Amino acid sequence: MLEIKDMVVAYGRVNAVKGISFEVKQGQIVTLLGTNGAGKSTTLRAISGLLKLASGEIWFEGERLDGLPAHKIVERGIAQSPEGRRLFRQMSVEDNLKLGAFSRKDTSGIRAEMDRIYDLFPVLGERRSEAAGLFSGGEQQMLAIGRAMMSRPKLLMLDEPSMGLSPIMTQTIMRTISELQADGVTILLVEQNAQAALSLADRGYVLEVGHIMFSDSGQALLGDDRVRKAYLGAD
């Protein structure tokens, strides 16, 4: 579904992503693991069209994606919930969700999508007219995911959805992610919480300073010594 070929992304003269290739298949959850500065967020931002590639290609459903402006990429069916949630904090829950549906024109479909998100996260529905900035971290993360879902994406990219959340809230978010997969959404997940991410993932890629070091199925990576040492805190 999504294929990245030899992608290089640079900030000024510094290459943050140094020629990576990976693939996300329809219906899968794929996770990118790595420490800070490994190039995970840069990868997602490049796929979304916020950053230009220095070289390489991005293919989505058989069409070339790189070079398109960000709003066209949303129209093709890729949504992102960015790192740090980046909600429109002064706007209400409802307004945030409406903006998530900006690329859509079917008013009744948007309404239905919104009700679906309120079903999924009842707290958002109950407080739909309150400003997003007034919600707790976990609730804001729900809203960020809900907002990304509003465009009814084929591929949903989540950047650090568990960041700053309590273990219980992290579990809730992870459960939501697997529910979304069950609904047919393909997911590309960037996480620092390797345990949680790998438990869900069909496939994981491990990034270090802009390179993919190795990849395997989620279960295999959970048992991999290198991963256990570096990301799961095992001795």
Added chain:
Amino acid sequence: MDLFFQQLINGLSLGALYALIAVGYTVVYGIVQLINFAHGEIFMVGAFGAYATWMVMGQPANLSVGMALGVVLPLMLVGGVVSSVVVALLTERVAYRPLRNAPRLAPLISAIGVSVFLQEFVRLFYGTIPFVTRIPGWPDAKSAVPFPSISGISDASVQIGGVLVQASALFTLLALVVCTVFLWFFVNRTKTGRAMVATSQDPDTARLMGINVDRVIVAAFAVGAGLAAIAGVAHGLRYGNIDFRMGFLAGLKAFTAAVLGGIGNINGAVVGGLVLGVVEALASNYLGTTAWKDVWAFALLILVLVFRPQGLLGAKVVDRA
């Protein structure tokens, strides 16, 4: 007391003029963080565009009030708005968009260049086919051009107690009210307006929502230019003439008003404009002569910048973290 109310109404109508221009500074700044120093010239172009429309209509004069207010003035407003919007969008495309990712100073200098260019262009080429010929019967703009007189507004006034209210002042205030209602509707109830607010809060995230930021920027320039053009017509009606330099001081004052209210905040621009107008009118009446009015206006700016740098209304922040 009559004198006070007289100055208050003078100040409010002057402030309404500033406010109409200030909105353009503030919406553009809110989205691209650019102080568009050519915006005063967009206001000037609006006035000349309205004048050109009147010329094209065959210089209608001595009309009935109904004809003047129902047909001629609306057409002049449309002509002014179209001229301003077209020029503003051209400058955005030619002078600002190529510099979108350049250091901040570059578009600022570009804006000053556009400002000088537009002034000189109108001075040299108004009423001509540039480099070819003068259009017979058109005034040139090297000195002030008398603005058409509109029956029912020019030379008309209402007496309320001891206070004389010029019809042109009422027109300016009415224009501000109508434009503020329009702006409120645009920002809160239209998709483009919501996109504009989102872009001003977080441009990258706005793009992730599928918002075409280039289109939002164009809309911001267009809205600001439209309001400035209406101010240009109001200025012509108020002072009875227009000239190619009129955008300089008016632009500077309106910019002051935008900063006063809190740059980036649309309500702030309206409030800042009105406050500036009233302070200017009252201060020049009670503290020295009218010659001092600009001193008070800019002294107010300095005071606000020192004691409340975010402006009177500032940025609305609803945040718990």
